[in-house]
Amino acid sequence: MRGVESWYGGGRLHCLKAVGLFQARSRRLTSEPHASRARVYRRPLAGRELSVEVGELARQAGGAALVRYGDTAILATATASTSPREGVDFFPLTVDLEERLYAVGRIPGSWPRREGRPSDRAILAARLTDRPIRPLFAEGYRNDVHIVLTPFSVDHDASPDIVGIIGASIALSISDIPFEGPIAAVEVAHVDGELVINPDRQAAAASDLSLVVAGTRDAVLMVEAGAREVSEALLVDAISAGHRVIQELVDFQEQMVKEVGVAKTVPDLPESPAAIAAAVTQYAGDRLQAALKNSDKKSREAAIDQLQKEVVAAVGGAFPEQAAVVAQSFGLLLKRKVRQLILEEGERTDGRRADEVRELSCRVGLFRRTHGSGLFRRGQTQVLSVATLGTVRDAQELDTTGEQDHKRYMHHYNFPPYSVGEARIMRGPGRREIGHGALAERALLPVLPPEDQFPYTLRVVSEVLESNGSTSMASVCGSTLALMDAGVPIRKPVAGIAMGLIKEGPAVAVLTDIQGIEDFLGDMDFKVAG
Structure with a gap:
């Protein structure tokens, strides 16, 4: 026993020596030049403090920023390849939200107790960040750009989606990546007749409008919203109110860029002699x-x-x-x-006027063994939606950093390659399919009967059978048909359409019901449901 005590005592002595050595080395490390490069920027934003820390974390990334808002903290990094990707005709930008359940104090519910593939929520948040960033790179830029958002702490009173967009903009802006930003984003709610910027959970629950707007100092780049049948005037006022705050946040970022930003690389853009x-x-x-x-x-x-x-x-x-x-x-x-x-x-490729909708047709009750079905066609876009009712126990359980733990209404959107005349391997839903499914799902939520009046779980699957633009909005129309055919007492029918824009100098054309070529070669794809 005395031998064990002697060994323990000696081990303790060595441990103390090691701790002392570590402390000495730590003091030397903190005095090295890299530590002095850390900078913290702060400003108030809608009743909370927004703080940005740069220069300390993820120093080998092209640009990195730890953004805190309330108790939400997200590390945003941006890195680009040094040369263009060969053989591609698109801009290879990727945004990943690396969801970590420790951010909300939870252990994953899967058997390995580790996060796996991205959840639908993570994919939607990544797409929300991608959309306002993608237009701000030069035409023809083909270098791979990778943005990674890692939430370390999530406060549901301080939207992590908004923090992620701001963080991505900062990481890009202070890096050498040729990003033509910065941008910013805010959420706008409408509570008791007043517009509220970045509402907390209580205000968001009482709001009849949930709108995310992103843009530069001079223009709006992206709008995503859900509402309980608000007026057009209110929607315009909300976008304007949000953009005024965005301008202030852009000024805040530009000050950071002046102090810690590096010179931008000159992109190697292909020229057409x-x-x-x-x-x-x-x-x-x-x-x-x-x-x-x-x-x-x-x-x-x-x-x-x-x-x-x-x-x-x-x-x-x-x-x-x-x-x-x-x-x-x-x-x-x-x-x-x-x-x-x-x-x-004043003519489109299919002969329509700018404000003309393609020919419409629809059918319901196509299959005897399904609960409800609807086939909606708009021109050469055709979508079949099928509704299924289940018990409350069939609700989807969610294991994400979001506040919602289950879903009673689900809309799943499938886009097989035959719908555009292509042959390729099908590997399950991609990010676009998840995003389009969520759009149609959100459009129907306000008109569904409450659970205490209609205690069923609802699932609608929309199969795109033919595509020439605006399949997500055709899914909105198909979902309405399928739910009504299944006997679901929705409050009102809902329809959706995609609007486009062509602008060259002072000449402007607003397009109703855009087709694929107008989406690809136009200046805007604005999907509206109501």
């Missing part, structure tokens, strides 16, 4: 104009694809090793021709 652009226009201009005036999506796209192949072969022969530049010039010509057709001739 004037000679190649002129040759492409001369060869394809008139034929492309004719190909565009075809109301059938499939044959129009086939004609455009064939013309592009001919252009690359013919014009590319005169400019060796420039096939990619020739294809890029053709894409720019296509965009210009579509926009000119609308702005100068």
